[in-house]
Amino acid sequence: MEINKLYLLIGVVFILFPINKFFAQNITLINAGISGNTSLDVLNRLSSDVIPFEPDLVILMIGTNDLLNTNNLLGYKEYESNLVEIVNALRERCIKILLLSPPPVDEVYLYQRHDKRKYKNRPNKMLNKISESMKRLVDREYVKFFDLNNELLVKGIPYHNKDKVIMNMKNSGREDGVHLTPFGYRLIANMIAKYLKSYNWVLPQMKILCLGDSITYGKYVLGEGTSTGHTYPFFLKRKLNQS
Template identity: 40%
Template sequence: MISLAANSQNRVTITNAGYNGNNVLDLLARLDKDVLAKKPQLVVLMIGTNDMLNLRNMLTVEEYKKNYQKLISLIKKHAKLMLMTIPPINVEYLNQRVDPKHYAPGGPQARVDSANAVVKELAIKNKCHLIDLNRILLACGGSTDDIGSLFQNVPNFNVNDGVHPVANGYRVIGTAVYQAISNTYPDVTNIVCFGDSITFGYKMHGEGTITGDPYPAVLSRMFNQ
């Protein structure tokens, strides 16, 4: 993983601690090294897409919830914490790539909805600020097969992805996170963005860093322009 913090001239230090393919268990395994060692004042956490959809890392909803709670408890001992729901998906693309039987009984959308219900429940239980990213991105059109979609698809990226954002999608995410932090924790100066490939910036310019397109890069520019 490439994890690049802001330079000393920046007012707010941002770390991109995303990693492709991770689920909540992977985040628990690298929490100390990739997050707590940075001594953040605030952690912005988004995890669940692989837990629900990636056959190599898929968990039951119960396993996801149990380990997500462990992650929250560990982080909150050291830093403030914001949670994000996971983004919308293009169900048609998912069903083209993966036999739908693997997402039985409800299909991939039901698994995404279940993950987001868990995130909302745990945000309330643990008194964490919640950014309902799924709702925000759905309001901006969601994940479709239109060329103007905020997610990688055949017309705009030549892939039947439907899960990972394009640059405009990351601008929406970065703006939502910036507004939430500015309104809730305006004085923080050391922030770690923790998650999977969606935080990492899969296939985007500057993936894994705070330059280019990933949402941590958008966030860094907004805070330090």
């Protein structure tokens, strides 16, 4: 009889306090993306938009505007120098860093929006150089690199007016070629979550700050600039808090 009462009590506890509550990760995601940002912009706002939040991990995706935005080009050498300064500033504060190479672009649409003559090389070839810079900064303890650019390329993305990942006329009614769709943001969030878990970089109660430009910001999708809606910080938060 006493055993039956114990079982009943346990059942009531699990109804009132579901078991997933006991194992909830409670991971916080902060969206610190700003549209149009270059690596210099990110470097200049570390003291205001990153350090005060005391994140455990910063996920940095930056470089598209440095090399491809013809209204604000910085060039590769300056980009690399800024990237090194950003990483060193965070590492000095014992903040872990995951570097993400920016996704490839649909060059057809990019050339419609920017002056092709201002590019010294094909846009996607220039983006590959960002991956090379990021790889050189990897260390065992504080800095990891996930080649998001290559992961999408091997999936055949972008595929002009065919793929579901990068905004185009067919999937979003936009002649864009740079920003991602909600489907695309969910896809990359799942990739990032899997990568972080493979290195045991996901811990309960941790605070993750997503830093970057309009791709991190989530331009043109629900919840832009936040960790809600259809931004990649939202999908990443949901994925990491599932286990």
